Amino acid sequence: MPFEATVHVIDDDEALRDSLTFLLRTARLDVQSYPSATAFLEALPEANLSCVITDVRMPGMSGIDLLRRMRERKISVPVIVITGHGDIPLAVEAMRIGAIDFLEKPFDDEVLIASVKAALRQKEGEAKRHGERAEIEGRLAALSNRERDVLGGLVAGRANKQIAFDQPAHRGDLPRQPDEQDAGGKPLRPRADGAYCRDRRSGIEAAPIRDSQ
Helix, strand or coil: CCCCCCCEEEEECHHHHHHHHHHHHHCCEEEEEEHHHHHHHHHHHHHHCCCEEEECCCCCCCCCHHHHHHHCCCCCCCEEECCCEEEEEEEHHHHHHHHCEEEECCCCHHHHHHHHHHHHEEEHHHHHHHHHHHHHHHHCCCHHHHHEEEEEEHHHCCCHHHHHHHHHHCCCCCCCCCCCCCCCCCCCCCCCCCEEEEEECCEEECCCCCCCC
């Protein structure tokens, strides 16, 4: 699924909010704007979260309060904080809580666009990793019990021979194969080299036992 980016602008100043919206759309970005942090939180169930730009000082819920609320609700999205002159301590607090960048008013348009694009790249990387993790989990869920055992052995660092030895084929769990017979219908048993012969005592020749040394 392609990454669909939407930038969410939160500011109680309508003129600034409209200016930011226009600027971001000239950069061919999808934008949603909100007059307050509360309005943004109310829209979250329907929102495509890619990046958030919020003023740090707003009536009601501030940008700092919004960051805290998002962290409490485990909402993972890059947040860029806009601060006024003299709000550096608040910007530092925002970064500590989880903001990825802060811009002091008045800010340069190109600096804002660059910050937003960096945030979107970060979010796209997270979305890609999430998709890869979901794909891996799906493949693991489709494994048979035997495949899970083999994978578990490999993860544990066990040798391939030991993993194979512990499988049902080496524990006698598989159905027994029919005995080989000679032309007269007498049973044959395998020698160490895999061939079959008749034993003198029972009519089946066994291969001579050789010392392994």
